[in-house]
Amino acid sequence: MVYIVFLGAPGAGKGTQAASVARKLKLVHIATGDLFRQALERGTELGLAVKSYMEKGVLVPDQITIGMVLERISAPDSGVGAVFDGFPRNLKQAEALDEALARQGKAIDKAVHIGVSEEALLKRLGGRRVCRQCQAPCHVSDSPPRVEGRCDKCGGELYQRPDDSEESIKKRLEVYSDETTPLIDYYRRAGKLLEVAGEGGVEAVGKRIVAALGGERL
Numbered sequence: 001m002v003y004i005v006f007l008g009a010p011g012a013g014k015g016t017q018a019a020s021v022a023r024k025l026k027l028v029h030i031a032t033g034d035l036f037r038q039a040l041e042r043g044t045e046l047g048l049a050v051k052s053y054m055e056k057g058v059l060v061p062d063q064i065t066i067g068m069v070l071e072r073i074s075a076p077d078s079g080v081g082a083v084f085d086g087f088p089r090n091l092k093q094a095e096a097l098d099e100a101l102a103r104q105g106k107a108i109d110k111a112v113h114i115g116v117s118e119e120a121l122l123k124r125l126g127g128r129r130v131c132r133q134c135q136a137p138c139h140v141s142d143s144p145p146r147v148e149g150r151c152d153k154c155g156g157e158l159y160q161r162p163d164d165s166e167e168s169i170k171k172r173l174e175v176y177s178d179e180t181t182p183l184i185d186y187y188r189r190a191g192k193l194l195e196v197a198g199e200g201g202v203e204a205v206g207k208r209i210v211a212a213l214g215g216e217r218l
């Protein structure tokens, strides 16, 4: 039974790596984004609460997020262990998670921090384009469209979401850093932090993560 937390800035590739490590180590991948979507689909009380926050365009409060994650790790299939992706995102959530796990005689084993320089993050996020017609994503330098400004799938016009403008990205990175720096310190002090360089391709980064975790004989 292994519990691993993934930390990384927007654009660091955290979701992709968390999913891949969960597959390799046969752990449950718990992404808060997925939990929100599932709760919405099922129309549960939590789901309706989440919906009202999302419609207002505000962050879902910690209490609700924590409730959902705890419910998920109590499910039978989570007994093998889990990879957390997008949670905890602040110190309060991390402490709540530790307390809840401790009540079940469990604990977070490792926190993997995927480190990417701000310069590289700006390039990754700033290069994103989305098709106006079919919403397919691409990237001006990493996966450039065959015809500039046009979607490979449907020929629709590519545009940059307002969220991906340089100003928005810098703001998002700032918010991330304010919330997550204390979290990184928290896991470092607990002796659980694994720092992994997030530059390079998805595969290269994945190998570094598995090597770091393997070095811990998980």
Ligand SMILES: [Zn+2]
Residues within 6 Å of the ligand: 131, 132, 133, 134, 135, 136, 151, 152, 153, 154, 155, 156
């Ligand atoms: Zn398209």
